[in-house]
Amino acid sequence: MVPIVYRPEYNITCFGLEKLHPFDSLKYARIHDRLLAMGLRRPGDFVAPEEATAEVLRSVHSPDYLASLRSRQTLFQILEVSAVKMLPAWLTDRRVLRPMRYQVGGTLLAARLALQHGLAINLGGGFHHASGLAGGGFCVYADTPVAMKVLHEEGRIQRALVVDTDAHQGNGTANALRTWLWATMLDFYEECLYPHPKVKEDRPVPLPDGLTGDCYLRALRHSLPRMLDEGPFDLLIYNAGSDVLRDDPLTHLELTTEEMVTRDLYVVQEARERGIPVAMVLSGGYGPASWQAHAQSIAALVGQFDHTEVGHPAVAT
Secondary structure, eight states, X not given: OOOEEOOGGGSOOSTTGGGGSSSOTTHHHHHHHHHHHTTSOOGGGSBOOOOOOHHHXXXXXOHHHHHHTTOHHHHHHHHOOGGGGGSOHHHHIIIIIHXXXXXHHHHHHHHHHHHHHXXXXXXXXXXXXXXXXXXXXXXXXXXXXXXXXXXXXXXXXXXXXXXXXXXXXXXXXXXXXXXXXXXXXXXXXXXXXXXXXXXXXXXXXXXXXXXXXXXXXXXXXXXXXXXXXXXXXXXXXXXXXXXXXXXXXXXXXXXXXXXXXXXXXXXXXXXXXXXXXXXXXXXXXXXXXXXXXXXXXXXHHHHHHTTOOOSOOSOOO
8 A cells, every 4th residue: 555654743733823824734634534534544554653853853954943943933933823922932842843843754754665665645744945944934844855865865865856836936945955966846836925035946837826727737747747757866755735726815826626636646647657756745735625635636646556556666775
């Protein structure tokens, strides 16, 4: 079966304060429970990651940045929830940062499992506004760069690719990868959205607001195969944001759930046909259909790739 990485500690609760941000911090449990209800997985089928250690985080993050997370003002600027300024650092660490560290561990584990199985899915992660030196947009830790850096330093991958289809530019990921000659990023994002200004990227694909799902998929089919054919890549980390949906309150793209499912299947199929292992992370999404769309997408992926082999992993552990 396709490994799915999850543990209950992913979910962020802080006495109801999490509701002050539009991000659904309980979507991880909702997706997990829907997959169980659909009969696609049993409780023991999910793979539980460990919390990312300080050593793992320091592979990308500077000690000064990690120390700054004890500051209420710093956390307020990153999390965009004013109530954070009134909470003690130990409480924010336990209720907000610790769940995010578990998700970083989940992205690293999903990347390891992708090298073994060809495809693995982390039900969390995708904090693509965080770089090694800064956070923002509710993203504290740069989970994708951390996973890539650890595996590269272990000698398990030589060349890696990030494909980001979240509606917002993955500015943090781009900044973290900037000096890594072995890492490349292809980023599809809505041009009018946060962050401003945009940062320099390897392969940006800026999209106009109001873009229909059909046009979005056409842009994806134009750019993705060309990028993949520039390989070989030993690993692809796929940042599959659901904020491309037409009911998302913070974006202006017009994809339906079905078109998002088509997007995710296309990315994974194109990579696997070339023998590139894929680790998928979920990233942003703020509309009422966000978690349901992710669940449908994952259901389609496991339906396609459970008990099947498409191509061969480029690297095995």
